[in-house]
Amino acid sequence: MSSKRIVVIGGGPAGMQAALSLAAGGLKPVIVERAGELGGKLKEWHRLFPSMTEANEVLTRLTGEIAEAGVEVMLHTEVEGIALGEGGAHDGAPNGVVLAEGKKLPAGAVIVASGFDIFDARQKEEYGYHVYDNVFTTVDIERMLNGDKVALSDGTAPRRIAFVHCVGSRDEKVNQRHCSKVCCITAVKQAMELRERFPEAEIYSFYMDIRMFGPGYEELYQQAQQESHINFIRGRVSEASPTIDGRIQIKAEDTLVGRPLKMSVDMVVLAVGMKAAAGNEKLAASCDGLSLAPSGFLAPRDMFTGCVSSGAAGVFYAGTATAPKTIGECIAEGAMAAQRAAEYLKSGAKR
């Protein structure tokens, strides 16, 4: 019976949807999640772009369906690698996953939905994260919004706020060449949320390119400009330094007028990128056919019809394990990976 079981590594949006789709198809998914709860990053967010839906609404919808479908969930359990050997669904295919202390969890197929890591903004020393008070990341802002405590470190309201895009993305200096895709729209969304809270503040957003790829994103950007009075300045912030009165001075070139610009602000928000998960390397090394893209994300078999397939039979991918994505995209891939895994169990189809 274990060959009909499908292990889903990670209980974020992608993994939860993969498990739900498998269960709906009469298969036996088990979600292995190293954290103490399901949800992945979704459980840390406040409201979701582009519709400003409460993150908790999406989270409880998914976790509710998981409970209703009776999906087996193993919490506080980390997957160390893919298990190989006898007893797989098909010859030479993986037969489960390896857990801590070499314990094996048998399965006929595996869906890797292990997600991404948040870029550690301390690596961009020039922005002073964890050095100056009042330099935050977009992740901090989500938490502050959730706690309804957005303020400067002394508890007062910011009068001038600067968002900095592409922190830990599109940057050879920190070995992250890729665009993280969601940080532009996240910064726009948060700038609008800060506007609601601080009607009098001046809010600036420093960008290299504005990437509004999704439905309703460009419209939200325009709304941020026109209605929320967010000032977008094209130029990469080179550094942040403290001023004598405890504020933060930032420097950039305003590339649209070709002149250097400086200003002091009370609050800096770094739009941190999505980094390939640290565990990808170990996972890829555990099974022939799994490989990493140059960005460190897991490389799908191809970008088109094989976008949820790996190079190994019986191992499928869903969500941000392979590249930065939105929650909606992760959910779509979760469902697709489930379908491919079901087809594989039935016929050995490797696609």
Next chain:
Amino acid sequence: MGAVNFGYGISAARGMDLDRNDLGPAREIADEVPEFRACIACGGCTATCTAGNLTSFNFRMVHTLVRRGEYAGAYREMNKCMLCGKCRLVCPRGINTRGVVMQIKRKLGDY
């Protein structure tokens, strides 16, 4: 005989300091033409501008500088505009660009 000119010289500071610039007038202009805040500095207006094709006038540059509180010379530059309205026809953000011209002329005459 003057000194040899090596091409270096002391010029006015080129840096923009948003702590010093008075953004009040820029805000007033945007309040009169609210969609001006949605400008994406695409340069469509400059590309089509007849005046800009015959002189050094760059409407996009002038109004971007105005948004940063850099008003010096903006009024004078605007006198090159013939108010033909072609820029308004091309603006992808639907900005009443002629309205922006008029507001710059009305509010920034003293700079």
